Amino acid sequence: MKRVFYYSGYRMTVLHWRGKTFTGAGSFEPDEDGFEKFRRYLLSSAKIPTKMLLDVIEEDFRQDTIPHVYGRDRKAVISRLIDRYYRSSRQYTYSEIIGRNKTGRKDSKVLIGAITNPGLVMPWIQIIDDCDIALSGIWSLPLLSRKLLPYIDAKKGAVLLVSQQVNSNLRQTFFRDGKMLASRQSIVNQDAYDISNIGALAAPELERTINFLRNQRQIGIEEVVDVHIMASTDQVRSLEQMLTSDALQSYHIHHINDLHVKVGIRDFPEKFCDGLFAKICMDQQDITGHYGNTSAFSRYYYTMASAALYTLSVVLIITGLVITESNITEAMMYEGSGVHLARREAEYRKVYREKYESYENVFADANLMNSAVSLAERIEKNAEMSPQDFMLELSGMISQPQIGTLYIDRIEWKTQQISSSSKRGVVTETVSETNPTADGKIQHVGIVHGRIPVVANNFRDSVNHISNIIRIFQDNKRVAKVEALELPVEVRSDRRFSSESGLSQKNEKTQPMGEFVIRIVMNGKDA
Amino acid sequence: MLNKYIHPGIRHALLAFVATVFVVSAIIAVSDIYKANGEDGFKRTETEIRKWKNRINEANRNNQILVDHEDNFYRLKDRAVIGDENRLSWVEVIQRVANERGLGSVKYSIASQELDKHENLKSDFAGIDVFHSVMSLDMKLMHEGDFFAVLDALKQDAKGLFVVDSCDIELLNPGTVPSVMEENIRATCDLSWYSIKKSERG
Numbered sequence A: 001m002k003r004v005f006y007y008s009g010y011r012m013t014v015l016h017w018r019g020k021t022f023t024g025a026g027s028f029e030p031d032e033d034g035f036e037k038f039r040r041y042l043l044s045s046a047k048i049p050t051k052m053l054l055d056v057i058e059e060d061f062r063q064d065t066i067p068h069v070y071g072r073d074r075k076a077v078i079s080r081l082i083d084r085y086y087r088s089s090r091q092y093t094y095s096e097i098i099g100r101n102k103t104g105r106k107d108s109k110v111l112i113g114a115i116t117n118p119g120l121v122m123p124w125i126q127i128i129d130d131c132d133i134a135l136s137g138i139w140s141l142p143l144l145s146r147k148l149l150p151y152i153d154a155k156k157g158a159v160l161l162v163s164q165q166v167n168s169n170l171r172q173t174f175f176r177d178g179k180m181l182a183s184r185q186s187i188v189n190q191d192a193y194d195i196s197n198i199g200a201l202a203a204p205e206l207e208r209t210i211n212f213l214r215n216q217r218q219i220g221i222e223e224v225v226d227v228h229i230m231a232s233t234d235q236v237r238s239l240e241q242m243l244t245s246d247a248l249q250s251y252h253i254h255h256i257n258d259l260h261v262k263v264g265i266r267d268f269p270e271k272f273c274d275g276l277f278a279k280i281c282m283d284q285q286d287i288t289g290h291y292g293n294t295s296a297f298s299r300y301y302y303t304m305a306s307a308a309l310y311t312l313s314v315v316l317i318i319t320g321l322v323i324t325e326s327n328i329t330e331a332m333m334y335e336g337s338g339v340h341l342a343r344r345e346a347e348y349r350k351v352y353r354e355k356y357e358s359y360e361n362v363f364a365d366a367n368l369m370n371s372a373v374s375l376a377e378r379i380e381k382n383a384e385m386s387p388q389d390f391m392l393e394l395s396g397m398i399s400q401p402q403i404g405t406l407y408i409d410r411i412e413w414k415t416q417q418i419s420s421s422s423k424r425g426v427v428t429e430t431v432s433e434t435n436p437t438a439d440g441k442i443q444h445v446g447i448v449h450g451r452i453p454v455v456a457n458n459f460r461d462s463v464n465h466i467s468n469i470i471r472i473f474q475d476n477k478r479v480a481k482v483e484a485l486e487l488p489v490e491v492r493s494d495r496r497f498s499s500e501s502g503l504s505q506k507n508e509k510t511q512p513m514g515e516f517v518i519r520i521v522m523n524g525k526d527a
Numbered sequence B: 001m002l003n004k005y006i007h008p009g010i011r012h013a014l015l016a017f018v019a020t021v022f023v024v025s026a027i028i029a030v031s032d033i034y035k036a037n038g039e040d041g042f043k044r045t046e047t048e049i050r051k052w053k054n055r056i057n058e059a060n061r062n063n064q065i066l067v068d069h070e071d072n073f074y075r076l077k078d079r080a081v082i083g084d085e086n087r088l089s090w091v092e093v094i095q096r097v098a099n100e101r102g103l104g105s106v107k108y109s110i111a112s113q114e115l116d117k118h119e120n121l122k123s124d125f126a127g128i129d130v131f132h133s134v135m136s137l138d139m140k141l142m143h144e145g146d147f148f149a150v151l152d153a154l155k156q157d158a159k160g161l162f163v164v165d166s167c168d169i170e171l172l173n174p175g176t177v178p179s180v181m182e183e184n185i186r187a188t189c190d191l192s193w194y195s196i197k198k199s200e201r202g
Helices: A032-044 A071-092 A122-130 A141-152 A198-215 A233-242 A256-263 A274-282 A294-355 A357-364 A366-383 A387-398 A459-475 B008-078 B087-101 B119-124 B144-157
Strands: A002-007 A012-018 A021-028 A050-054 A059-066 A093-100 A108-115 A135-140 A158-163 A169-176 A179-187 A225-231 A249-255 A407-423 A426-433 A441-453 A479-486 A513-523 B105-110 B128-141 B161-171 B185-198
Touching: A002 A122, A002 A274, A012 A032, A012 A274, A021 A032, A032 A122, A050 A122, A050 A141, A050 A274, A059 A071, A059 A179, A071 A093, A071 A108, A093 A179, A108 A179, A122 A135, A135 A141, A135 A294, A141 A158, A141 A169, A141 A179, A141 A256, A141 A274, A158 A198, A169 A198, A179 A198, A198 A225, A198 A233, A225 A233, A225 A256, A233 A249, A249 A256, A256 A274, A294 A357, A294 B008, A357 A366, A357 B008, A366 B008, A366 B119, A366 B128, A366 B161, A366 B185, A387 A407, A387 A441, A387 A513, A387 B144, A387 B161, A407 A513, A441 A459, A459 A479, A459 A513, B087 B105, B087 B128, B087 B144, B128 B144, B144 B161, B144 B185
Parallel strands: A002 A050, A050 A135, A158 A225, A225 A249
Antiparallel strands: A002 A012, A012 A021, A059 A108, A093 A108, A158 A169, A169 A179, A407 A426, A407 A441, A407 B161, A441 A513, A479 A513, B105 B128, B128 B185, B161 B185
């Protein structure tokens, strides 16, 4: 349920709505009895925040110009202006920048308005406050009436909006391009029960207002003013008879019922426009109204904050419930899965105990057995590097006929091992003593001591012979390296060489033998 | 205190909100603990399952190792490669070959057994110790074939696994023609006999 306090300058009317539907109204007279009834009503009704709509004859508007400034400066200038014109109305004043002068300093045009006699509305506000009702804003009907312009297609040009909220008054509000510039309320002595003669009463008032506006230069001398009149069915004929459009005035009469439909009002009596404006006021989303300072609405703000906190609490509870529900669901899921897993675990345990547990001691040595066998196999493989292999290969080489006469006196045999290591992609090979437990390539290293026949004074033959032997060794695919440690004829630069030449040597009958020592590095059979 | 600082218009809502925050927080915390306990239990059970699965897999793997290596293991054990060395067997083989081939002189000595301390053993073959005993042979032979016969006999018949470390074979009288019955070759060799045992150092 929603409601609006509608104050017409004399009595207070409370209009009740449920959605778009008007559900009822109550009026309270401005006397002791009326105040008391209003108080009792407020105390007995729901404490819902309520807007107040003012439509009083004591509301005055005027335009002025101020220097074109912003922010605090603008506020200060306007404040001084309001002080000058409406000193006693402080809380019930309104200001709005409505444009700028087109010439000169291009000052800002400002519309200021005020309830010139706030004492009229104060008792009602006091009762509202006493009853702990949150007043959510005080709205001015003429200022609010601009919201009606889109519904009557009157947003452009000079528009005079004419409406009647009570039978004794006629509200005329002037707009230019949708901005309110002036408003006045005329008193019309209309019968309370017969409102069909409004045409005769309204026509002179409208003429007076338009003349005033033309004299004020708010409407050009030859400018056409669109007069939009909202009227009930009973009033239309009278208005149509009395108001005739001419070159300067164009009259448009709107049925209140039609506007009710456009604005979205159901079940409101058609007689006047109070319901129309009350509904527009009720639908305002602005948190501040036209009149009253912040402190006047503190109860409303606290109510709003309170509602927000309650809402937040509800959201929190819902969130908490969702999270809790999620946690509980997950926990139950874990528990359910846990039971299933526990069953599987028990099965695994049972299988292990039945099939494997009794062999644990045996299994404990399996890795050792694996290691021992692997190691023994490695040693066995490395043990295949034997002197027999080297000697057989050597025998094969020296049996070749092109090797010439050659005697082997001694062979010193051992092995060496090559281990590879890789660092940053570079492979390095290191030669070391053989470790049969390691996994490196093993090579034969044989130092062969031998002799070849040497012809005296013909060292070249000896050199060629030993070179031939070395070449034959080197040509063997398994031989990795051949190194001459000692030669029969030592002609290498880093060695000492001595001999004798002469006739005595030529007469020597026995053929001398030249000894050599060669070191051979040979790969294994599988390399 | 509360009345002094909090406007009556908002007091109840604020109290309700604060109470809601506490209650909701508490409920969420309790449900979170409940969930965490459930999750812990679930994960514990998962870990247990993994443990038993791994133990079964490990047992199967060990069983396979036993199946694969059992024959080799016992063959090596029978050859005294795994377990204690059998020096008597080595000596007996040398004596037998010397007698059979009528070798003039075969001297041999066996040094005391030593633990192999190569670094690679610790990483590649943890849990086992490798020992080796160095046997030195000094033989005077008529023909190099006798030398091969001794090494072959040791390899084939002696209980153990040896690696020839080094050999020095030389003619005793180079440049002369030996008589048929004269030992003309001297061969000296160092052989390392290896034996493998379960480490007693843990």
